[in-house]
Amino acid sequence: MTPLFKEILESSDYSHQQLIRLLSADEDERKLLFAKAAEIKNNFVGNKVYFRGLMEYSNICAKDCFYCGVRSGNKTISRYVMSDEEVMQAAVFAYEHHFASVVIQSGERFNKTFIRRIGKLVSDIKKMSDGKLGITLSMGEQTDETFRYWFESGAHRYLLRIESSDEDLYRKLHPDNKLHDYSRRLEALYALKREGFQVGTGVMIGLPFQSYDHLAKDLLFFKSLDIDMAGMGPYIEHENTPLWQYRDSLLPRQERFDLSLKMVALLRIMMKDINIAATTAMQAIDPQGREKAIKVGANVVMPNLTPLKYREDYLLYQDKPCIDEEADQCQRCLEARIHIAGAEIGWDDWGDSPHFAARLRKKLGENT
Ligand code: 5AD
Ligand code: FES
Numbered sequence: 001m002t003p004l005f006k007e008i009l010e011s012s013d014y015s016h017q018q019l020i021r022l023l024s025a026d027e028d029e030r031k032l033l034f035a036k037a038a039e040i041k042n043n044f045v046g047n048k049v050y051f052r053g054l055m056e057y058s059n060i061c062a063k064d065c066f067y068c069g070v071r072s073g074n075k076t077i078s079r080y081v082m083s084d085e086e087v088m089q090a091a092v093f094a095y096e097h098h099f100a101s102v103v104i105q106s107g108e109r110f111n112k113t114f115i116r117r118i119g120k121l122v123s124d125i126k127k128m129s130d131g132k133l134g135i136t137l138s139m140g141e142q143t144d145e146t147f148r149y150w151f152e153s154g155a156h157r158y159l160l161r162i163e164s165s166d167e168d169l170y171r172k173l174h175p176d177n178k179l180h181d182y183s184r185r186l187e188a189l190y191a192l193k194r195e196g197f198q199v200g201t202g203v204m205i206g207l208p209f210q211s212y213d214h215l216a217k218d219l220l221f222f223k224s225l226d227i228d229m230a231g232m233g234p235y236i237e238h239e240n241t242p243l244w245q246y247r248d249s250l251l252p253r254q255e256r257f258d259l260s261l262k263m264v265a266l267l268r269i270m271m272k273d274i275n276i277a278a279t280t281a282m283q284a285i286d287p288q289g290r291e292k293a294i295k296v297g298a299n300v301v302m303p304n305l306t307p308l309k310y311r312e313d314y315l316l317y318q319d320k321p322c323i324d325e326e327a328d329q330c331q332r333c334l335e336a337r338i339h340i341a342g343a344e345i346g347w348d349d350w351g352d353s354p355h356f357a358a359r360l361r362k363k364l365g366e367n368t
Contacts, residue, residue: 051099
């Protein structure tokens, strides 16, 4: 280990070059990095892990991202939409099992019926739970008006990954048209903040054409956007997508996983009080992937509440874990995993990031 590594690690206000050095940490250096991230996590967000019950609402998607298994160009899957009853049943399950929050995720769609239906489901879930279930949406880029309508219906968090903060790399991962424009994505993130959402974003790690340089840039991007939540995980190739052709040029899976852990740890050090998800993609590579992510900084997990019959058709990537487990099995499995990781579960607690509360206080202070 070079003395320089230790010296760099000591700060938390890393430069781009320093981040590149930290991302290349060797075995011994990694231990220091992870220990520091674990300590910061304990001091700033504590030892609790929060559950967000995940509904994969629909795999119908207007977009055609080159990495994603539910892209519109993939004609090999059957398309579905969860019924209103199925959504409500999943929400009741989450409520009765003390999850405190649900995430509704869907392929991107823009028609009025879809937008209204989501708004109605959000307000019905709020009513059913007497306002107690927190609702996160993840439905891609929408207009300011739609974001506002969903916020007013009762959703208070939104996940929209930037996928890569580097415009050139972003272009290589998406078709060249208006719907997949980088600036449109950025605009959507700004709009979500303006509308009052707690905003989560993230990237895939180990993408074709991606380097440490890009990942360092991503970390600085999260900081400059002042995000409240992050979800990051390894990129996993899918045979029915255009990026499949680059599969032989990828980092080995284990290295993509290791790099993802470093990204989680670094982000925890840089943004001490945000929420960071231990993503399912981490577990697709390493059976203990989520536990490992929790140990180095993550504090949110998303047990899957999607009805089993739809899971096969919501494969964003191949080898996705947990596609055979019903909600209660999934919950028990995650509970055990979290305890093994030495953490506690924040039952009946929204577990909003302290970062958001601080951001709000600052904003209110500025306006008085
Ligand atoms: N590998 C890993 N993650 C993926 N996602 C989509 N496709 C893949 C893939 N092949 C992630 C994207 C998206 C989130 C819902 O799933 O980052 O934002
Ligand atoms: Fe779903 Fe383990 S987390 S079965």
